[in-house]
Amino acid sequence: MAAPLTWDIFCKVVDNFGDAGVCWRLARQLANEHGFHVRLWIDKPDVLSALRSGETTYAPGSIAIQPWHAEDAPEDCAEVVIEAFGAPVPASYLAAMARSTRPPVWINLEYLSAETWVEGCHALPSPHPRLPLTQWFFYPGFNARTGGLLREVGLLERRRGFLGTDGPSKLWQDLKIAAPPTNALKLSLFAYRTDALPALLDIWAAGATPIWCAAPEGLVSQQVRAWADAPLVAGGKALQRGQLTLQTLPFLAQTTYDLLLWACDLNFVRGEDSFVRAQWAGSPFIWQIYRQDEAAHLEKLAAFLERYAENLSAMTTAALCGFHADWNPAGESAPVFAQSWPRLVSALPELTRHARDWSERLSRQTDLASALADFVKSKLK
Numbered sequence: 001m002a003a004p005l006t007w008d009i010f011c012k013v014v015d016n017f018g019d020a021g022v023c024w025r026l027a028r029q030l031a032n033e034h035g036f037h038v039r040l041w042i043d044k045p046d047v048l049s050a051l052r053s054g055e056t057t058y059a060p061g062s063i064a065i066q067p068w069h070a071e072d073a074p075e076d077c078a079e080v081v082i083e084a085f086g087a088p089v090p091a092s093y094l095a096a097m098a099r100s101t102r103p104p105v106w107i108n109l110e111y112l113s114a115e116t117w118v119e120g121c122h123a124l125p126s127p128h129p130r131l132p133l134t135q136w137f138f139y140p141g142f143n144a145r146t147g148g149l150l151r152e153v154g155l156l157e158r159r160r161g162f163l164g165t166d167g168p169s170k171l172w173q174d175l176k177i178a179a180p181p182t183n184a185l186k187l188s189l190f191a192y193r194t195d196a197l198p199a200l201l202d203i204w205a206a207g208a209t210p211i212w213c214a215a216p217e218g219l220v221s222q223q224v225r226a227w228a229d230a231p232l233v234a235g236g237k238a239l240q241r242g243q244l245t246l247q248t249l250p251f252l253a254q255t256t257y258d259l260l261l262w263a264c265d266l267n268f269v270r271g272e273d274s275f276v277r278a279q280w281a282g283s284p285f286i287w288q289i290y291r292q293d294e295a296a297h298l299e300k301l302a303a304f305l306e307r308y309a310e311n312l313s314a315m316t317t318a319a320l321c322g323f324h325a326d327w328n329p330a331g332e333s334a335p336v337f338a339q340s341w342p343r344l345v346s347a348l349p350e351l352t353r354h355a356r357d358w359s360e361r362l363s364r365q366t367d368l369a370s371a372l373a374d375f376v377k378s379k380l381k
């Protein structure tokens with residue numbers, strides 16, 4: 001039997017958790033499900049530690065996590081080399097790649113976007129200007145003309161199992177928090193700092209619907225505490241303000257965060273990885289997109305919403321897009337949510353059905369790790 005392929009993934013943490021989160025998921029799947037030997041080179045291993053705390057669900061020995069310092073490079077190059085989100089491999093490593101008797105399959109794994117141009121760029125070659133090497137663009141995406149989305153084997157079955165049994169109550173017990181009130185709309189909140197947040201918390205507290213909101217520690221924690229005007233211990237007793245029960249949580253391990261998404265009725269997510277996990281959770285979600293210069297992110301947001309809302313009624317589409325516009329404001333003034341929140345709540349029954357169908361439909365697509373494995377095999381023939 002041939003020895004398992006060796007993969008080097010290079011990850012540079014730009015900020016926050018998404019770069020590490022995506023690379024870790026990919027590494028884990030390539031090792032666990034495809035049996036490859038993976039080295040994950042990461043410049044900030046502590047970011048990864050936060051995501052993995054207490055996690056034991058990967059085959060020990062098949063993933064090596066390697067701290068990566070600037071131009072430090074591994075001496076030997078792997079058979080497959082992935083530059084995640086354009087993190088360039090060190091020059092000496094590139095030279096080693098060029099010297100190999102069989103040059104590695106060299107992939108630039110790009111950010112996720114629902115924009116249609118992605119389909120034209122996915123899997124295109126980019127020959128190196130000087131060296132005998134070719135890099136391949138690999139774009140995640142929402143259809144078969146792209147590389148697909150990261151999805152572990154059996155993910156949706158596990159979600160169904162969790163929800164079909166006492167998964168949520170066990171989760172609250174494990175988190176050592178009181179179970180949400182049974183009549184409350186259960187929300188999770190993961191967001192970038194935004195001036196829009198206090199107004200939304202006000203609406204939740206004063207609104208007609210009882211709301212339970214779980215907020216893991218992060219960029220908005222300070223704002224949440226300032227709004228509550230209370231110290232709020234992460235994972236401590238929930239705070240009651242009018243109709244809102246606010247439950248702070250510690251930053252969770254990635255695998256536990258999934259369970260929180262599964263257990264909630266509506267998830268506020270951001271960036272890339274939590275955005276994808278919310279889709280696998282099969283519940284409605286609100287996406288706070290990572291801001292880019294010249295408001296490029298708003299086009300990306302619109303492209304996704306257009307794709308996602310394809311089979312929704314006009315009213316629900318308007319509610320979904322209206323709320324996203326308020327949560328991702330183009331201008332400086334903070335939105336008030338007085339209209340967009342109640343409209344979103346009215347749209348939740350249809351959005352809930354839609355979210356379930358969407359996740360089932362997407363799950364019929366080849367997942368990103370398998371698509372990468374197939375692509376690599378086709379290049380090694």
Ligand code: TRH
Nearest residue numbers: 014016017018021216251252253254257271272273274
């Ligand atoms: O953290 P993010 O904002 O990450 C990024 C980065 O900003 C990056 O530079 C940018 O390029 C990219 O977004 C688009 O959001 P994201 O992608 O959702 O990553 C968050 C990760 O943190 C994800 O793997 C889920 C995980 N997570 C936990 O493990 N525990 C938690 O409690 C929470 C709230 C999240």
